[in-house]
Each structure stands twice: as structure tokens, then as C-alpha cells.
Amino acid sequence: MAERVAGRTKEEVLKDFRTDEIVQAARRVIGELGFADASMERIAHEAGVAKGTIYLYFRNKEELLAQVTDHGFAVLMERARAGASRARGAEAKLAALLCAALEHSTENQAIFRALQDYRQLAPENPPLLAAKLEHNLEQLVSFVAGVIERGTKSGELRACNARRAARFLVESMRGAILERLREPKRSSVQADAATIVDFFLHGVGATEPR
Amino acid sequence: MAERVAGRTKEEVLKDFRTDEIVQAARRVIGELGFADASMERIAHEAGVAKGTIYLYFRNKEELLAQVTDHGFAVLMERARAGASRARGAEAKLAALLCAALEHSTENQAIFRALQDYRQLAPENPPLLAAKLEHNLEQLVSFVAGVIERGTKSGELRACNARRAARFLVESMRGAILERLREPKRSSVQADAATIVDFFLHGVGATEPR
């Protein structure tokens, strides 16, 4: 009989540990090389195990990649929620949200590349990974849309299609992240986030909103 | 001595014809399958030639893909310029520009997928294709930035970092195109373009611009 710690066997703990090690290794490799060039061989090497070992913990490559992106998105969403909940008012919440995303993308390019590339992986008949990413992205958009809706109700934001606006903002964020990755540390995360929110709230038109 | 038509030999005309045929075939295949899955075999089949024949007209796959994206971008830019030049005022020009881009992306997904995927193709040490796409995208941003700057001078737009604003708009356009490709023909090109320009000019804030 195996000894138990907190209701889990030693084997289960070890398995979780190994699984996490491999996921983290995959995250690093993807962040460095992108999805397309992140081979199982390279990931195995990074994790310090043999290629075959990965297949003891994941059914195939796609399942591994899906876990990587899921994990990355979970961290991003947690940060975004935490940042937004600390801030007061729609503008501050959106800025905090963007800050979290920009910081997260700077520290960890893997999840962001996912956001960017996922459609490429299998444009037709999207498999597990594409579906998961689609779902994750939708979650982010929904969250942003929620912030916008509450802002509209409180009168801070004008009435608009919250979902469209949320997508609009998320895409802009994507662009800013891209730019930051291209020329890193050109400006602070806070400044970039503020610029985007400013554009988003006020636009570039000289006339007042209708 | 070969006969000449308009200063070009028959061989040159034929070569151009074949080259164009292959480029168009590649465009269709990329549009259907994406960059990653557009194999030379498939492109050759679509063009109605043998795989080896492509290598008589293009040094390698990358050169072929680069020509495809160059061609697509040239068409897009031509449309955008034409649309913008017909319109009067910054708002109308931007709307026309977005219309052109949305139409073009609807008819021809290849160039758009390029915009989306190019970073994926070679994240490190970007080769010919990535460099060309980067340059093309920069051209588009510059064009938009020009429209914005002139709008600022005429007083129609408020003063802002035109380049940042242009990137902001281009990314939003990208998002709209993505959405359109996901659920095609949900709304008219004109309506989508108007929505984006409206967001872009007025933002979602209830207060007037500073």
C-alpha cells in the first residue's frame, strides 16, 4: 500500500511534478522558438528527460501544447482579474487589465504567440488546441466586455456594442504586445497601457462623441 | 533572333505568364490551407505543372511565398489608395481604406493569413519572407499614419502620435477581418468599416476628449 499525503499517493504527486516540469519546459521552448519549431525532442531535452518519457504523461504533442496554453491563459486571466478588481472605475480597470497582459506577455511570450498563431496550426477542421485557444480568447473578450458593460451602466462609458468594443480593445492589446516584443522595453508597461486606454476611450476624433 | 513584342521576347512573356500562373495557384492554395500546409506538391498540382517546374521559376519555396504576399499586398495597397483618394475628409478616407481592406481580405484570404502568420514562419532570424511582410505592413501603417496626420492638420482629428494611432487602427482592422472570416457575411463591409472608424474616432468614453 502506498503512503498518502493530503489524500494523494506519492505516485500521484510525482506524476504531477513531472507533468508540470514538462509543461514548463514546453512553455520555455515555445516561447523561444514558436509553436511550429518546438519539437518534442527539443522539449524533452529542455525538461531533462527522453522524448519517450513525454508520452508517458501526454497522449501526443497536441495535448501537451494544449496544456501549455491552458496554463498560460489561466495565469494571464488570474492576473488580469486581480489587477482589474483592485482598480476603481472602468478606465482604471481596463488599464490594469492591459498592464497585466503586457507584463505577462513580456515575461512569457509563449502564451502570446499562441494567441497569434493558433489559427495557423490547423485552419481547417480545428482540433483540440485551436478549440481550446478559441475558447480561452473568448473568455478574455467576455471579461473585457463585462468591464465595459458595467462602465456603460455607471455612465463612465457611452453605450456601445460591448462585445465588439471588447474585441476591438483585445486586438489593440495584441498589436501593442507585438510592438513591445519587436522593440522591447521602449516604454513602460504602464505608459503603453495608458496610451491604449486613452485611444480606446477618447478616440482620435477632434469632435465630441455623439 | 527571337521576335519581340513591346520590347520583350516571346520567351520573356511566356516566362512571366507561367510565373504568374504559379503565383496565383500558390495564392489559392495558401488561402485554402494556410502557409504551413501549402506544400509545393499541392501548389504544383493546383497550377497544373510538376513540382520540379516550380523550381525553374522560383529559387525555393520561400521566394515563391514572398512573391505571393508581395503581389497580394500590392493589390491591397492599390485598392486602399484608390478608395482613400476618392473620399473627402479623414473619416471618409479611413472608412474607404478599411472597406478596401475588408473586401480584399474577404475575396482573398491568402494575403490576410500572411499578415497574421508571418511571425510564426520564422520567429528567430527572420528570413526573406518575414522581412518582406514586415516591410509591407510598415507601408500600410505609414499610409494610414499619413491620412491621420493630414486629418490632424486640417483639424478633423485631434493631435496624437499618428504612428501609434495608425498601428492601433491597423490592428483593429485585423481583428475585424478575423471576425469576418470566422463568421462570414454577418454584416456588410461598409457597416463593419463604419463601426471601426466610429470606435477609432470617438472611442467608448462618455466624456469628451481632452
Next chain:
DNA sequence: TAAGGTGCTGACCGAGCGTTCAGTGCGCTG
């Protein structure tokens, strides 16, 4: 210490890719 089990290894496989090149056949020329 011997036996048994289990986690792990890495050489191997087949598929698919971009690329090459010896061969083919068609059309032009003398």
C-alpha cells in the same frame, strides 16, 4: 541477495516535406 516491478530511455520507424536531376517528348530549324 534474488526476484519482480516500474519508470525511463533512445534507437528506430514511417510519413511528409523541400529539393534535385536524369530522362522525356515536343517543336523549331536547317
Next chain:
DNA sequence: CAGCGCACTGAACGCTCGGTCAGCACCTTA
């Protein structure tokens, strides 16, 4: 009509990659 040149072909090549599995090493147990 014979000979030649050249555009074109597609089988073959080298390579990479995801995925497999027979065997090994180590730990536990008796």
C-alpha cells in the same frame, strides 16, 4: 525528315519530425 535544344517531368533523395517499444536500471520486497 533528321537532329537538336529546352521546357518540363516525377521518381528519388536527404532530412526532420511525431510517435513507438524492447530493453535497461533502479528500487522495493521477501
